[in-house]
Amino acid sequence: DIQMTQSPSFVSASVGDRVTITCRASQGISSWLAWYQQKPGKAPKVLIYAASSLQSGVPSRFSGSGSGTDFTLTISSLQPEDFATYYCQQANSFPYTFGQGTKLEIK
Amino acid sequence: QVQLQESGPGLVKPLQTLSLTCTVSDGSISGGDYYWSWIRQPPGKGLEWIGYIYYSGFTYYNPSLKSRITISVDTSKNQFSLNLSSVTAADTAVYYCARGAILGTYDYWGQGTLVTVSS
Numbered sequence: 001d002i003q004m005t006q007s008p009s010f011v012s013a014s015v016g017d018r019v020t021i022t023c024r025a026s027q028g029i030s031s032w033l034a035w036y037q038q039k040p041g042k043a044p045k046v047l048i049y050a051a052s053s054l055q056s057g058v059p060s061r062f063s064g065s066g067s068g069t070d071f072t073l074t075i076s077s078l079q080p081e082d083f084a085t086y087y088c089q090q091a092n093s094f095p096y097t098f099g100q101g102t103k104l105e106i107k
Numbered sequence: 108q109v110q111l112q113e114s115g116p117g118l119v120k121p122l123q124t125l126s127l128t129c130t131v132s133d134g135s136i137s138g139g140d141y142y143w144s145w146i147r148q149p150p151g152k153g154l155e156w157i158g159y160i161y162y163s164g165f166t167y168y169n170p171s172l173k174s175r176i177t178i179s180v181d182t183s184k185n186q187f188s189l190n191l192s193s194v195t196a197a198d199t200a201v202y203y204c205a206r207g208a209i210l211g212t213y214d215y216w217g218q219g220t221l222v223t224v225s226s
Binding site: 044049050055089091096100 | 218
């Protein structure tokens with residue numbers, strides 16, 4: 001299985017801050033990576049697919065980059081509704097695997 | 108837009124079989140190249156991919172669970188189902204059904220259902 005490792009596991013930030021979350025794959029996955037946002041008690045919601053493509057309806061302050069083994073999710077200017085947990089997921093090969101999550105908290 | 112809804116018992120005894128059904132509405136299971144999937148999340152933990160079924164009946168299971176899983180589809184009811192046998196407390200989780208698109212992205216999810224394994 002491909003292991004996905006996110007960093008950091010927790011990040012504390014303020015409204016208006018720029019935040020970057022990193023995801024590293026244990027082997028190359030080309031651009032087969034998605035990012036999800038999950039709020040408490042809710043299902044994950046896809047933000048980014050194919051590493052850098054913005055899902056329809058997702059605000060443009062979210063962006064993704066990377067290929068191979070190293071990927072980033074950037075939120076350019078945090079809004080109150082962005083405080084949540086974020087997961088990366090590799091879609092290069094089955095079984096699909098997720099990162100352990102990054103919890104974004106209000107400072 | 109497509110909606111998914113999980114249903115099934117919220118409490119299962121150890122060593123019994125967990126059975127859940129996902130009903131798809133406002134979209135056909137048979138339409139398009141989608142992987143109808145199950146994903147679970149133990150309380151307070153991360154996401155674990157369980158497996159998928161294609162409308163034709165082709166399946167792929169997570170090798171870590173393969174010996175205990177069966178995923179089936181009923182296209183006439185627009186439903187797909189998960190059976191997980193010989194459950195233990197480690198199988199306690201919120202179980203989600205989700206639609207996997209051709210780029211491997213899960214674009215539609217059910218609300219999730221908590222299944223607790225306890226005697």
